[in-house]
Amino acid sequence: MTLSIQTLSEADRRLVAEWAAACAERGLPLFEAECPNDDRPRDAIARTRAFARGELDTAAEIRRRFGDGSAARNATSPAAAAAARAAGQASAVCHMGAHALGAAAYAVKAASLSAQACSHQVKWARSSVNSKLLSPEPRHFECRLIAGIDLSRQAKE
Template sequence: MVSQNTGGSYYLLVKKYSREDQMAMATWAADCAERVLPLFEGAYPEDDRPCNAIETCRTWVRTGVFTMAGIRGSSLGAHAAARDAKENDAACFAARAAGQAVATAHVPQHAYGAAYYALKAVAAADPANAGVTVAAEWDWQAGRLPEGLREEIMSRIVVQERGSRVSVKLRKGEGF
């Protein structure tokens, strides 16, 4: 992000995406979240908040119509489900992925968060094999992005192996 001083006020400048790119990012984010949704649903089968968030995202992509209250409510609902699942890291991260996916309708950069949390969910679901499963999921995510967005987005989602541990980071900075 770049800050700009305009008469004593600072504003953060973030990259603007075209409507087409934002829709593609939202579809991708929903796909990423949906892949890990079973990690949440298996642990909390009665809680449909993350599923509803993904469906709200897909409805926006299909129709192009949303209300801020609807998007915000779906996102906050999925994040509340994540907080309720705090004792189960994989389920918690899966719910967060859904909350980030639907928020892409408001701010395109939330798509990055959906992929980031999906990778964290995969790592938490199988810590003994996290290096392999996270690498495979990262490759899947990269392959699903339109070519024009792939390098920019995936270069910000950093996976590092440190001994037997896998770390997933979201590199923010200029334009994010």
């Protein structure tokens, strides 16, 4: 069976979840500047980190995460909406690792739509991949993560 980021084990999704949370967190100030009383994206990121630490299970998070994406509808700017979507994508890593790419892509999009430098966000996302993900094992899902970040950036340009 060929492994892909879509078929990661739960242990691997927990590793990827921390990185996805870190990506999403970088755009959080963009959302909170517009919606200071809406804590759904911050809560989604906190739950993603709790999942990464093994404190939450996949089934419970799948049930809870559907509200996370709705925070983007409250944003007035595209950058803030993208930041909220990054948090929603991060919270979805619990059931499919590919959502980490969504978290990274929306974080890059939020940065590119704001005064933040998009290339700085892309460089940060690439350099911050957890060293546990960079294993010599043949699955190499970190290559797909980095390729996905690069492709999402190119799609935005």
